[in-house]
Amino acid sequence: MALFDAVLELADDHLVLGHRLSEWCGHAPMLEEDLAMPNMALDLIGSARVLYDHAGKLEGSGRDEDALAYLRGERDYRNCLLVERENGDFAVTMLRQFYFAAFMEPYWQSALGSSDPVIAGVAGKAVKEMAYHIRHAGEWVVRLGDGTEQSAERMRDAVLDLHPYTAELFEEGAAEGVDALPSRAAVRPVWDATVSAVFAQAGLEVPKDAFPQTGGRSGIHGEALGHMLAEMQVLHREHPGAVW
Amino acid sequence: MANETPLWEVFIRPRNGLSHKHVGSLHAADEVLALNAARDVYTRRSEGTSIWVVRSSQIVASDPDQSEENFEPTGDKIYRHPTFYDIPEEVGHM
Numbered sequence: 001m002a003l004f005d006a007v008l009e010l011a012d013d014h015l016v017l018g019h020r021l022s023e024w025c026g027h028a029p030m031l032e033e034d035l036a037m038p039n040m041a042l043d044l045i046g047s048a049r050v051l052y053d054h055a056g057k058l059e060g061s062g063r064d065e066d067a068l069a070y071l072r073g074e075r076d077y078r079n080c081l082l083v084e085r086e087n088g089d090f091a092v093t094m095l096r097q098f099y100f101a102a103f104m105e106p107y108w109q110s111a112l113g114s115s116d117p118v119i120a121g122v123a124g125k126a127v128k129e130m131a132y133h134i135r136h137a138g139e140w141v142v143r144l145g146d147g148t149e150q151s152a153e154r155m156r157d158a159v160l161d162l163h164p165y166t167a168e169l170f171e172e173g174a175a176e177g178v179d180a181l182p183s184r185a186a187v188r189p190v191w192d193a194t195v196s197a198v199f200a201q202a203g204l205e206v207p208k209d210a211f212p213q214t215g216g217r218s219g220i221h222g223e224a225l226g227h228m229l230a231e232m233q234v235l236h237r238e239h240p241g242a243v244w
Numbered sequence: 245m246a247n248e249t250p251l252w253e254v255f256i257r258p259r260n261g262l263s264h265k266h267v268g269s270l271h272a273a274d275e276v277l278a279l280n281a282a283r284d285v286y287t288r289r290s291e292g293t294s295i296w297v298v299r300s301s302q303i304v305a306s307d308p309d310q311s312e313e314n315f316e317p318t319g320d321k322i323y324r325h326p327t328f329y330d331i332p333e334e335v336g337h338m
Contacts, residue, residue, distance in 0.1 A: 032270050039284050136280050143273065157281035164279065 004058040005174035011051035018044030019232050035243035043129040054118040070236035074226045077218040082165040084225040089212035091154040093142040103169045110182035118187040138198045145202025167212035251300040252278040255290035264296050
């Protein structure tokens, strides 16, 4: 079941970050971003749905995408901690998106040739989406980091807040030894280069990984995830199978 | 806000072979963000294959007060419309 667990980790990353982004809908600082963030959320949730469906079939015990997304508790979620971090201000949200997309784009590039056709299929669609997320979020990191005194301060705070959660991206987790999925650790040099290039333009310094935070892959989450899941799951738990 | 994020006009080309067509406007700080925003706001339903953005302040428009002198003189020059020709059947739709 190593592949099931590994696909679940991927699916959880995408659903949790997609849900976080969707929380901005109706609250963004400007109309243009109020459309851009749900667009990105839908990219992530689209990938999550295919991955959950795939995981359910790999498991073979009849759980579908809804069962996996809505009927697992916090400790069963296997997302990395970065994606569950609260939205904070716009700087935090854009930096979180940039960090994640800068990781996923090269990850999906490596997954294009996966022996698992579903993974290769998701990769084919997701590389383009992640390339855009890097561009969109990266442009904001540059403009806020190299913007006004206040925007630069907020972006520096966002880096201090989120950077400790980036090391966990490169842990192999359940994918250790799974041939159908790329190595996460192997993505590190590309991620480092992407982040360094944008930070150089933004006038930001890349912090040392002094106190990396980890635990998401074994179900040890921060306080914020439980609150998020409660809100995300309440409708399905209250009205099982509800559709609209 | 308006100073930091001026108005841009957005033009989208729906398919190769067609012209860019004005679809609306948006606010953005600079041309790169304007292109991104245009992509996010105006191409969500596969409307386009190419985007142009132009600062609204760069557009020079005709004066509505001059519309009579600009446009009415053409009203009675029906001979400028190519409606006096018989199009041979074999030409088909033009």
